[in-house]
Amino acid sequence: MRLIVRQDYEEVASYVAYYVKERINQFQPTPERPFVLGLATGSSPILVYHKLVDFYAAGQVSFENVVTFNTDEYVGLPKDHPQSYHTFMWNHLFKHVNIKKENVHILDGNANNLDEECRKFEAEIAKLGGIELFLGGIGPDGHIAFNEPGSSLTSRTRVKTLAYETIIANARFFGGDISRVPKLALTVGVATVMDAREVMIVITGAHKSLALAKCVEEGVNHMWTVSAIQMHPKGLIVCDEDATLELHVKTVKYFKSIEHVHHSIIGKHNLGLQGNLLRNMVDTNQAAKRRRRLMLQSLLNDEDEKLEDEEEDEAQKAATAAVEEAGKKRKRSNSTYWEEKSALLDVNP
Ligand SMILES: N[C@@H]1[C@@H](O)[C@H](O)[C@@H](COP(=O)(O)O)O[C@@H]1O
Incomplete structure (x- = not known):
């Protein structure tokens, strides 16, 4: 496993967005051999998506032959609800890039048969030969996707009951009212994520430092489902300084060295x-x-x-400069999205 430590959320997002862009470009996807990308929601990847949109606007990456699979979706929330993960993904990434609608896979939390919906999702992933790169985040309790503490590390896509801690953490998206947070979700399993050929997890903020320490310094444990990454041959965690607070100094020094x-x-x-x-x-x-x-x-x-x-790295410097330029020029089509984003980032869950 690799642990990349960057100063803050902004630097983490730059690293991750650049990485994703480069992996897509190096793969040279075609319609017959698309790049299969796993994606997550939550505040952690928002800035990554913003930077990917800017890379796209600067002509540095194309999503034409990218197929995506999202980690999870609430059960019973209408697709067009402002807090559904469908709305989130289209507002933050998909509608700003050239991805094909049919290449986007987000679980349908309103399907008549939820078990069948989960089975179909796994089958779609398998049909495409598996996921190339899974980009995920974690909850403060170390859950990956909605694999709450105690989830099987061999789990697959399924219906999951949300833990009380997750409901509290996510209440910030529902006006702080826990009664409005859905109690069930569809989620990929831990094994679905770990089957990807590469797994990249974004962890930022002091409130996630215990989870990071459990994941890196302790054993593989179903109470901290992200710890399954220890068994992955190509696991990469990108974190900020705040998230390292509970790690031993020698651990941080080693990974930095x-x-x-x-x-x-x-x-x-x-x-x-x-x-x-x-x-x-x-x-x-x-x-x-x-x-x-x-x-x-x-x-x-x-x-x-x-x-x-x-x-x-001259290439990275040039890429960053071009993206900054494109970012300045580009008039954001959805201003409420940026207001929403700042609101999310300001809240300390
Ligand atoms: N189901 C999502 C996870 O996929 C996400 O990783 C987590 C972290 O959210 P945030 O990045 O906002 O802390 O939130 C939710 O629980």
Whole structure:
């Protein structure tokens, strides 16, 4: 498992959005071989979606051959209800990009036969050969999708009763009134998420720091369902500094050092998106020179910043600049959405 620590929510969102964009582009999806992406709702991915919309507006990514599957949906809430996950996904992402309607999969919480709806959802995923990248968030109790504490780690898409803590946490979307929060939801299972070829979880805020510590430093446990990521060969958690509050200092230092050491010794340009070594690009002479220079610098007690300057990824800088430009130019079509977003981000659940 990799743990990427960034300063704050904004930096986490930039990292994740860039990552998703690059994975789609590297995959080179076609209608016959689409990129299958798992997506979540909640406040954690909102800024990621905003940045993906900006990448799309800047011509840096296309969703034409992207197929999506969403983690969950409330039972009994009309699709067009302002708090349904259908409304959320269309307002925050889908209606701003070129995704095809038929490529979007969100569970129908109003289906006549809910069990059948869940079975069909799993079958659709399987038909497409599984999910390539699952982007998720967690609740403060460590639940992934709506897999509440005690959910089976081998669970599949099904109807789930929401935990009291989740109902309280989500009441912020229903005017703070817990009686208005639906008590049932359809959700992908833990195994549905873990079957994806890559799982990326966004965890931000001090209120999720206990869940992060349980997930990273303790055992795989159905009381913290996100901890199942420990068993995944390509699990990636992207968190902010606040979320690390309950982790041991040595844990945080270790995961940070992985990134730092790899960049310093191997060179950022020799590392793939998933931390893999781009063998063809490694020039052993260059690597030896770098090692010598590093050694000299540490002897001379030089500042680390000098090294980091050289390692800046020019492509990412250019991409970010273009996106910022597009973001400025683009007139947001749905202003209430941005008001809603700020409201969500201001609330401390
Ligand atoms: N079912 C959703 C989850 O999929 C989401 O990860 C979680 C976190 O929400 P937030 O990101 O707003 O903290 O909220 C809900 O419970």
